[in-house]
Amino acid sequence: MILAVLFANSVGNVLIERFNGVPAEERLTWRSFLVKLGAENLKGVKNEELLVACHKSVYIVYTMLGDVSIFLVGKDEYDELALAEAIFIITGAVKDICGKPPTERVFLDKYGRICLCLDEIVWNGLLENTDKDRIKRLIRLKPPSEF
């Protein structure tokens, strides 16, 4: 289960978050934990360099993309490596939409499409589509495979 996908800006404001299977009362704690983690470790990190953390049996993989930091929290089959795959797909999609590692402004300009992409990539806590072209088609309401 991918427990959480969270986008934050460089000063720690949450831009997008999607929780799956996390009780409401724990979300705030997770949110601040992740933001704190980012604030402590993401300074001077290169774009898309992956960082890792874990808490009990829950894994966290996070990275920086332009002005935006991206966090993924997962457990069970979504361990560090699976999350690394997922975050790779997400960063790829965001870069595709924004054309480059986004500034915060560009990110917000494309906010709606990023949400749609995310909707296609992580569906109810499970990784869904991984193929770029496929995601692109799906957010335009085209079938996953064209004829």
Add this chain to the structure above:
Amino acid sequence: MAEASGKTLMDLISADPTPTVPAQSTSSSASSTPSPAASHLHQPMSTKTTLGEKKSKRATLMQIQNDTISVAKAALNPVKANIMPQRQRQKKKPVSYTQLARSIHELAATLDQKSSQKQLVNHVFPKLAVYNSVDPSLAPSLLMLNQQCEDRNVLRYVYYYLARILSDTGMSPGGGIPTPNWDALADIDAGGGVTRADVVPRIVNQLTSEASNSETEFHARRLQALKALTYSPSGNSELLSKLYEIVFGLLDKVADVPHKRKKGVFGTKGGDKESIIRSNLQYAAMSALRRLPLDPGNPLFLHRAAQGVSFADPVAVRHSLEILSELAARDPYSVAMTLGALQDILHLNDVLARVALARLCHSISRARALDERPDIRSHFNSILYQLLLDPSERVCYEAILCILGKYDNTERHGTDERASGWYRLTREILKLPEAPSKDKSNKTKRPQPLIKLVMRRLESSFRSFSRPVLHAAARVVQEMGKSRAAAFAMGLQDIDESVHVNAFSDVLDEAETNDSSHPEGIRRTSSISAGPGRNETIASLLASLMEVVRTTVACECVYVRGMVVKALIWMQSPHESLDELKSIIASELSDPAWPASLVNDVLLTLHARFKATPDMAVILLEIARIFATKVPGKIDADVLQLLWMTCLIGAGPDGKHTALEAVTIVLDLPPPQPGSMSGLTSLDRVSASDPKSALALQKLVQAAVWFLGENANYAASEYAWESATPPGTALMMLDADKMVAAASSRNPTLAGALTRLQRCAFSGSWEVRIVAVQALTTIAIRSGEPFRLQIYEFLHTLAEGGVQSQLSEMHLSNGEDQGVSGTGLGVLITPMLKVLDEMYVGQDELIKDIRDHDNANKEWKDEELKKLYETHERLLDFVSLFCYIPRAKYLPLGPISAKLIDTYRTKHNITASSGTTDPTVVATGISDLIYESTQPAPAASNSSGLDDDLVNAWAANLGDDGLLGNNAPAMSRVNEFIAGVGTDAPDVDEENIFSRPSVGYDDMWAKTLLETNELEEEDARSGSSSPDSAGSVESSISSHFGGMNYPSLFSSKPSSQATAKSSGSKYQSTYEGYGSPIREEPPPPYSYSEPQSRESFENPMAGSGSRSYESDEDEPRKSTGTRFGTALYDFTAGGDDELNLTAEEELEIEYEVDGWFYVKKKRPGRDGKMAGLVPVLYVNQS
């Protein structure tokens, strides 16, 4: 509505990169922008507006949009704003949620115009996405758009928002800018607000009909409709069955295709239109099926999932495999039978699909149900082994973990599975099968020992630069360590690690040296494995791996290092040198970057390591010591105590002394010098340079002192009731120096502990001194002479306040006011001294009496004996105030009284063992009456110590729902950790370590004072001044201090065997005693107010304490007995004494009161509560 508009604002403003949280910035600026459109929101949409109106509305709308954009741009980039002066003049007006909602309504009405669609796609919908949830009142417009709009982009958003409305369960699902609770708002708005309940059926209906629409042109929308439907909460069974119907109906149409094989080979390109549509629909159906709750009883699941493996769509195949692997975990037999042979699947492109495949193969290849079909098992086994060569680390590691016997997060599979996993890994060989489809690979590939493949792979992973890879590799090594430990613990034959790994494969090896025929995935590993090392042993392979692992501590990521340390701890074997590990940990911990949660995780790892290999107790204590000295501020004293205790027991008779030394080394630490950072690299120097960690260190010292007091007697094997020293000897040793000399020569362990405690009693802080004095009293009571006298002497001096002058050379002032009595402890010490005084007086009198009788050659009369016995009992009760002692054996009047007491007991038919039904014990929850009654020679059986099996069984029992495990918060944390559960959110701030649910000393102390009063009041009410009431007070004074929240040998002895042997009622009573240390004793109606019942209750024992105990505990038992049951529904506690329930939770029903059950859970709930009241109707009794 004002609320709504007040809380909701377009966030693009908050996108302004200033350090404000969106919610704050919105609420601050919201007041200045009252929404003009607020009143429009809930008015029914009118599509019959005149053109003029429409135009004017659209004009306003455009205006709003323009405003938004300009505002957003200006806010985002003030520099750019200068370039657009014409927009500057329009004052910044953020777009509110209300405005957005209104736009949607209006644009939905004017859908025929291109510009409306553009507006929606480019402005309205993206902005709406920023909000936390979607107002159900938007649903009608969205549905209208859904029906009428042709534009794909608009429709995609519509599906997105419909899904969000469906998934919204009122608990802020999405994040973003907070929105109000729409339903509540609609209820307030009497004028026809729209709630979720109103719109959800409509949405579901529309989506359902779309999902069943079989028109070709429509199929992309069909996919999205199905997807949106899966977002609806799974609690709705009606909807769920509808979904099953749709999904299986869809699969009925598309899953059974005769020529599906062909497509698997050619992929998705180049197929004809019909098959592509089919494949798309297959994908949609499988994806939806994957999100639906798995119903193992439904054969359709298995059937369709098995078909799905050969679908053309890669995602559909992945979902099928995942469903299959879940099914196989429950019913491997039918899955294997349905699947047949899998081969092409290894070439799947999707990593997660191969992960699922590994799990599937593991389940099937280990299934007992398939014992008579070795062919199937070996087929799946060989696929699993081939996955070791997978190019993706994720898949390879999954395969390793499966082979090692761990493939999910529970430790359910136990050591057997682990041990045989290690055996498989070290012994088995991968023979690559002939690929049936490809004729070119005719040559047999060289068989490879698994261990070699795995080691090479891991070693190369440790050279990676990717932190996730390093972390995962370290985790795999940790799991290897666990399996290895399990294998050693099981004493598996043939586990010799000096065997040459190639010995098995060499036979098959000569002909084949050329690796070039490996498929692509294998090339990477084979190039490495072609290196030297014909004669490698498992040990040498491991050694070289560990070398690489150690170098990984150089990684800058603290979590990777944490995992590496855990891996090292697991791979450490009891016989290897510890120095390297110690220095690694010491230097690691000096790094301030280590978060507290990680440090405690490692401590818990030590605990788990101990459970796997009790031999390592002393080694682990050494490591724990590093934690205590290096990072006192970060570790949880509870966890550390637990580790101490388990290790102390595990250390066995020979190691006990060492173990205790390792624990108490904490006490020998010099107080942290402010500002001294020089000692960072020294092992024994405390690193507590800030007030917070100094405070933590103090708490740690308190914990250690308490531990010492409670367990020193065990460690030293010194017990008063075992002591051979005649009391007369003690009385003659009044010279302090001689006494000390005698003591240390007799029992250096105990003497050492005493010295430490004495030092603490006057040199620590006030809190430490209190605990130290209590610890000393405990030891005094439990030890024989000369220790008791030595302590007595010491306490006496301490009480008189003369310590400072006498011991001034040892005294280290901590700048605290020492109080009137010199130590501030006078009040505390007086009652303790009184006990000892009384005991000595009693002993004196007894000796005198005996002499009189001897001299006069008199027989002891019954009255005299009775008096003696009463004194004995009174002293016993008195002593029980301070610490637990085995009543049946303890002789407060000294060993000399044994004969006389025995005489009296035999005469009056009093069984000594009934002394075990001690009120103290019940009240404090000390559970080892069982232990005492079943094992007559208690822990102290001097040289032989504890039976090893018992210790192991007990230690193993720790992890289960053992008695101890029910209560101690640290214990549950340990168990949680070991079981690998725990999605609970992490502690964010380090401050949190102090506010954890575990009870700190201060809390306990406060509680103690409180409870004492309550209990005293209660006693007064019942008019009893009997010792049993004192006994309950005791429970709160001294034993609460440790009896339950801190592990004690005395309170934790019960082994599973002992429990089984003991009678049921005893078991339950102790069990109940564990319920909660804090709660008031639950059933006051049974005892306190019923003196009559006590009278009528036959108890040969004179002490009324035992009587009240019996009536306390036995009555409810008699009426009900313990039953078991399961929770039928969720139940939310309405008060402190009630218990939250989750449906289907298993419960133990203790008793029934007025339509309520008092139940206990198997494991603590989310709120940490174990026991409480629940309505009878919520429980299904089994």
